[in-house]
Amino acid sequence: MKTETPKNREQKFAYYMDLLSHDVLNNNQAVLGYLELILASGVVDKKTRKYAEKAVSHIRTSTILVDNVKRLMTTRDMDSSELKPTDLMVAMNSAERDVVRMFPDRKITVKTPSGGPGMRVIGDNAATDLVLNLLVSMVRLDPSDAITLELKVSEQIVQGRECLQITLEDPTAQMPRMAKDKPIEDAYQEDSSIAVRMVGILYCKMMAVMLGGGFEVRELSPKTEPKGAAFVATLLKAGEP
Amino acid sequence: MTSVLIVDDELFIVELYRDILQLRGYKIVGTAFDGEEAVRKYSSNSEKPDVVIMDHRMPVMNGVQATREIIKMNPKQKVIFVSADVMVEKEAREAGAIDFLPKPFRMDDLIEKMQKVSAQ
Numbered sequence: 001m002k003t004e005t006p007k008n009r010e011q012k013f014a015y016y017m018d019l020l021s022h023d024v025l026n027n028n029q030a031v032l033g034y035l036e037l038i039l040a041s042g043v044v045d046k047k048t049r050k051y052a053e054k055a056v057s058h059i060r061t062s063t064i065l066v067d068n069v070k071r072l073m074t075t076r077d078m079d080s081s082e083l084k085p086t087d088l089m090v091a092m093n094s095a096e097r098d099v100v101r102m103f104p105d106r107k108i109t110v111k112t113p114s115g116g117p118g119m120r121v122i123g124d125n126a127a128t129d130l131v132l133n134l135l136v137s138m139v140r141l142d143p144s145d146a147i148t149l150e151l152k153v154s155e156q157i158v159q160g161r162e163c164l165q166i167t168l169e170d171p172t173a174q175m176p177r178m179a180k181d182k183p184i185e186d187a188y189q190e191d192s193s194i195a196v197r198m199v200g201i202l203y204c205k206m207m208a209v210m211l212g213g214g215f216e217v218r219e220l221s222p223k224t225e226p227k228g229a230a231f232v233a234t235l236l237k238a239g240e241p
Numbered sequence: 242m243t244s245v246l247i248v249d250d251e252l253f254i255v256e257l258y259r260d261i262l263q264l265r266g267y268k269i270v271g272t273a274f275d276g277e278e279a280v281r282k283y284s285s286n287s288e289k290p291d292v293v294i295m296d297h298r299m300p301v302m303n304g305v306q307a308t309r310e311i312i313k314m315n316p317k318q319k320v321i322f323v324s325a326d327v328m329v330e331k332e333a334r335e336a337g338a339i340d341f342l343p344k345p346f347r348m349d350d351l352i353e354k355m356q357k358v359s360a361q
Contacts, residue, residue: 021325022298022325022326025325025344025345026251026253026254026325026344028344028345029254029257029325029344029345029346030253030254030257032345032347033257033261033345033348034257036347036348036349037260037261037264037348040348059345063345101347
């Protein structure tokens with residue numbers, strides 16, 4: 001009998017994860033397609049349309065979750081030297097388009113900073129996914145029908161390394177209480193009822209750390225109501241091309 | 242009327258494309274469930290489709306290989322590659338695919354690509 005090495009086991013695991021993710025995406029495609037057919041049929045009343053639009057946004061979120069699993073699988077063994085630079089402006093603009101499409105039942109406005117040179121971070125496609133996950137996670141925390149999100153980018157020196165800090169603010173988001181009182185991982189494990197809303201935040205933190213940076217969440221205005229929320233992701237700055 | 246050959250190993254995906262494309266006025270001239278079947282049907286049918294919608298991960302022969310074979314038979318054939326594997330886009334385009342759509346996509350995106358490709 002052939003002995004299975006840890007490396008073989010790892011490869012087999014990655015292979016099955018990939019196959020399963022692929023099948024989930026295929027099924028998401030079918031659900032999304034038929035929902036779009038229902039919405040386009042012209043015989044859908046307002047209430048049913050709203051339900052179908054909500055289902056569309058959940059299918060799109062499900063797709064992002066699968067992509068996150070795939071991304072974690074491919075990024076976990078890489079170090080930052082293997083990752084290509086990502087233009088943050090391109091990532092933010094693409095994420096803005098995607099998040100607006102993902103939630104057809106909401107009116108989402110995303111304010112992005114005006115572009116400039118030097119807005120490149122180390123992170124490859126993972127950084128692009130991270131920006132989209134920041135936006136999607138924030139929308140999931142906001143019960144409003146009309147949501148205004150604002151993205152800001154600033155330069156920071158963290159532990160002697162040049163970084164770019166991406167701050168996403170939403171004045172009407174409602175952060176789960178535990179998320180602001182405890183480290184995200186602890187809050188996630190303690191109360192599974194908030195898991196669905198927290199998983200995106202947890203992913204953002206995990207990915208930002210994997211890319212050599214950091215992540216934090218905080219209330220936007222702790223003394224007023226609504227308190228809102230802010231996500232701050234720090235990523236390593238990439239050199240100029 | 243633009244004619245289409247649909248290639249995907251998942252029956253429910255083939256049915257989905259067929260339902261949507263027929264509703265939008267496209268003519269489905271054939272379906273295939275793997276790359277080899279696609280190449281066989283493509284070469285045996287005298288009437289070639291205007292557009293081939295090609296999946297990648299399929300048994301027997303994958304989408305990139307099938308695209309390569311079809312383009313070898315007819316360099317002008319328009320192939321729209323659709324796949325959940327975004328990493329395969331470069332390879333698909335090198336094989337001769339004219340466009341690429343990552344799954345899952347909006348049906349309007351597919352129709353938009355079909356119109357763009359048909360007009361070229």
